[in-house]
Amino acid sequence: MQTKNVYQSILGKLSLIPDDYLKEVDTILHNFMKEIKTKEHNRLEILELAGTWSDMIENDFEEFLQVAKESQLEVDNRIIEL
Numbered sequence: 001m002q003t004k005n006v007y008q009s010i011l012g013k014l015s016l017i018p019d020d021y022l023k024e025v026d027t028i029l030h031n032f033m034k035e036i037k038t039k040e041h042n043r044l045e046i047l048e049l050a051g052t053w054s055d056m057i058e059n060d061f062e063e064f065l066q067v068a069k070e071s072q073l074e075v076d077n078r079i080i081e082l
Contacts, residue, residue: 017025056064 014025
């Protein structure tokens with residue numbers, strides 16, 4: 001029920017906005033919706049990537065993690081040497 005109250009509150013406020021500003025409000029809402037879609041797309045891609053690891057056998061996954069940790073240590077050491 002809370003969502004309905006927020007929705008009604010927003011609609012009430014929109015009706016008070018002068019016509020001259022409605023185009024700006026529409027642009028803001030449009031940009032907000034694009035950002036939401038982008039975040040959802042990124043979330044789905046991350047989940048898809050995570051799903052590829054679930055197909056790995058345990059030993060391969062452990063080896064992958066070890067290589068990733070070693071690579072990170074090498075990068076950290078290079079940064080310290082700079």
